[in-house]
Amino acid sequence: MIDIIDAIKRARREVGENGETKTVVISRRYDAAVEDVWDACTAPERISRWFLPVSGDFRVGGHYQLEGNAGGEILRCEPPSLLKVTWVMGDAPGLSEVEVRLTPEGEESTLFELRHVATAPPEMWSRYGPGAVGIGWDLTVLGLGLHLAGGSIDDPGAWQASEEARRFMTASGEAWGEAHREAGESPETVAAMVGNTLGFYLPA
Template sequence: MTGIVDRLDEVHREVGSRSVADSEARTVLLRRTFDAAVGEVWDACTDPERIGRWFLPVRGELRPGGHYQLEGNAGGEILRCDPPSLLRVSWLFGENPGFSEVEVRFTADGEDRTVFELEHVAVVPAEFWAQFGPGAVGVGWDMGLLGLYLHLRGSSIDDPAAWQESDEAREFMTRSSAAWGVAHAASGAAPEAVEAAVRGTTEAYVPAR
């Protein structure tokens, strides 16, 4: 599918940290503009039938205070829902998850454009951060934004599982990992730490054949 890898250049990435419940949480932020009205982007991100078409099947009580579960992935509580501008959920995965939340912000840029921001805030074990850095979740979110971009254009990847094994997907994930390395460095991380994290993330997402 022509141009998929180029979509990475349309995303702004930031890496940071903040204090959460007496712990240091890591933050990753993605920002991009979609050529669609804010109500359309909001609907694509909150309607369960549509979420299943570009991201993952979801079930649960999809209302403020309710709980959701993405198939084979994270689940949690819907913490805040302010249509069509803000959605915040806890993002929990595994048997003993720590603090992890995702907030998505939608801002109209005229009638037919939307500035989309996704911020993931999580308390991450030091050894995990040293091994993978922000790319551990960043590459996955880049792939999610790719799915949303295609969905809003009325398109999709026919067989996502097969596509992830393709040369195009491997290039996408490799370049995404490198892009998160650039954002990591911009946050003040030491060059050797950035290099190690990019290497660890790339090897995890794009194992040698």
């Protein structure tokens, strides 16, 4: 059983906009050494245990592919603190990059920060806002946290259809809405975006 409220509150979220270029940032502290968090984020055999199976040429300039998800080029890799990749779903045009920064805060504590910068089609952003990708990143941060603590979700597919997962994604969507309001978006627009996003992730 996951403490939904605790998992959501542990993460900090930010939203930035510069024309069609949008930025979502999620950060969280993990009770693990920076080397362990780095290994969990970069070793293919560990990534498959908390995220998705990954294949590719794991070097700067090489390409990776997450099974059934995004792929792209490895732009920077500076152990144990910085990983930057392009993040492409299918043939989607435009900028899309993900940067992960790890900062040690003592021997057994690490600040994890993930920044996703992308060109968002205006019609998509105006309908869904940051929660469209933010909920997925919340699920990613949750999975990494469980893995680092020695746990896991036994059947991710079944879990995502569970009432617990619905509560988690609802809380995540609302948290991204709050971050968007703090960035200056109107409450009415945010409420519509959150409703549309949750309707997509959690159809009746």
